[in-house]
Amino acid sequence: xxFQHSERSVAxxxxxxxxxxxxxxxxxxxxxxxxxxxxxxxxxxATPAVMAGLKAExxxxxxxxxxxxxxxxxxxxxxxxxxPLAELSGxxxxxxxxxxxxxxxxxxxxxxxxxxxxEQQHQxxxxxxxxxxxRSCFSMTEPDVASSDATNISTRIVADGDSxxxxxxxxxxxxAMRDECALAIVMGVSDxxxxxxxxxxxxxxxxxxxxxxxHRSTTVYGYDDGPHGGHAEISFDDVRVPxxxxxxPRGGGFAMAQARLGPGRIHHCMRSLGMAERxxxxxxxxxxxxxxxxxxxxxxxxxxxxxxxxxxxxxQARLLVLKAAWLIDTAGVRQAATEIxxxxxxxxxxxxxxxxxxxxTFGAAGVSGDTPLAQMWAGLRTxxxxxxxxxxxxRSVARVELAKSRAGx
Numbered sequence: 001x002x003f004q005h006s007e008r009s010v011a012x013x014x015x016x017x018x019x020x021x022x023x024x025x026x027x028x029x030x031x032x033x034x035x036x037x038x039x040x041x042x043x044x045x046a047t048p049a050v051m052a053g054l055k056a057e058x059x060x061x062x063x064x065x066x067x068x069x070x071x072x073x074x075x076x077x078x079x080x081x082x083x084p085l086a087e088l089s090g091x092x093x094x095x096x097x098x099x100x101x102x103x104x105x106x107x108x109x110x111x112x113x114x115x116x117x118x119e120q121q122h123q124x125x126x127x128x129x130x131x132x133x134x135r136s137c138f139s140m141t142e143p144d145v146a147s148s149d150a151t152n153i154s155t156r157i158v159a160d161g162d163s164x165x166x167x168x169x170x171x172x173x174x175x176a177m178r179d180e181c182a183l184a185i186v187m188g189v190s191d192x193x194x195x196x197x198x199x200x201x202x203x204x205x206x207x208x209x210x211x212x213x214x215h216r217s218t219t220v221y222g223y224d225d226g227p228h229g230g231h232a233e234i235s236f237d238d239v240r241v242p243x244x245x246x247x248x249p250r251g252g253g254f255a256m257a258q259a260r261l262g263p264g265r266i267h268h269c270m271r272s273l274g275m276a277e278r279x280x281x282x283x284x285x286x287x288x289x290x291x292x293x294x295x296x297x298x299x300x301x302x303x304x305x306x307x308x309x310x311x312x313x314x315x316q317a318r319l320l321v322l323k324a325a326w327l328i329d330t331a332g333v334r335q336a337a338t339e340i341x342x343x344x345x346x347x348x349x350x351x352x353x354x355x356x357x358x359x360x361t362f363g364a365a366g367v368s369g370d371t372p373l374a375q376m377w378a379g380l381r382t383x384x385x386x387x388x389x390x391x392x393x394x395r396s397v398a399r400v401e402l403a404k405s406r407a408g409x
């Protein structure tokens with residue numbers, strides 16, 4: 001295994017580090033001030049105005065669409081080369097990923113369109129997403145079924161002449177509540193009598209189509225992620241779209257979901273390490289500056305243990321992320337499936353530990369809004385569920401281990 005980053009990746013890491021220190025960190029306070037002003041004006045899902053300037057500056061610096069390995073559309077970086085860049089962006093998850101047009105769910109949706117979209121779909125939807133002229137959401141999870149098993153999905157996609165009619169109810173459609181969100185990629189059952197993994201399709205549904213209703217945004221431990229469009233519950237009531245809106249092959253929805261979720265999962269893991277690194281830095285600074293019982297917290301044995309364990313957790317998880325990225329690049333997503341499943345558990349677990357210890361070091365301030373720790377923890381906790389709960393990924397890893405043993409018996 002070779003985890004060496006290319007010269008281009010190293011250069012971009014330097015540029016991104018400068019972008020964070022010179023532009024992103026100084027803009028954090030303004031971003032949150034504008035967020036609060038939007039809420040007071042009754043527009044909780046409006047994008048803070050400062051984001052437009054951040055995007056323009058990121059694009060000027062060449063920090064744009066770095067996640068796409070297809071150089072027809074994106075930066076053409078390997079997954080291994082993108083890994084440290086995604087990690088850096090995770091240090092400021094509210095601002096940096098979106099400023100670089102590298103934030104979920106748009107990243108996964110752009111990958112789907114790039115891989116499976118027609119030329120017409122590229123022009124109508126992909127190019128505006130690449131230019132950040134519009135936003136999108138991914139409507140897969142449903143409130144009435146256990147969506148950890150995607151074959152439970154009940155939304156129907158029914159062919160009717162030169163159209164498809166979409167009927168169903170989705171939730172956790174992240175990003176859908178803000179005005180810029182123009183497109184939902186909806187997964188539903190198109191062929192109910194087909195084999196278990198060939199029953200589903202994906203279809204492109206404009207959010208302004210008749211029959212589409214946005215009901216509400218669910219919250220994450222009280223946070224509604226308003227500036228990023230919330231997490232919408234959406235009903236699709238006999239929504240009619242042209243047959244040309246079918247994404248990829250009919251019945252190919254399950255396979256395309258796996259193609260989307262594989263890279264998407266590792267991107268989440270990369271960003272979670274960035275959150276962990278920032279939390280670790282804040283914990284160390286707090287331990288050095290704060291005194292209790294007559295001496296700095298850093299002199300307390302238990303706090304030193306937290307710091308040491310945090311460093312171990314970050315480094316271990318990073319190595320597994322890099323291995324998974326290297327395997328995706330060299331062998332493909334399918335061959336890296338076990339490592340992707342493993343890191344989807346290990347990285348959020350490691351980052352959650354670091355954030356929890358950082359919060360404990362800060363005491364009551366750690367659970368307040370005066371530091372980024374509480375909101376980062378709330379977002380990170382969802383990664384134990386998003387893109388498949390930990391238990392599903394552990395099941396996948398265990399299945400591989402058991403198969404090895406059975407084969408040798």
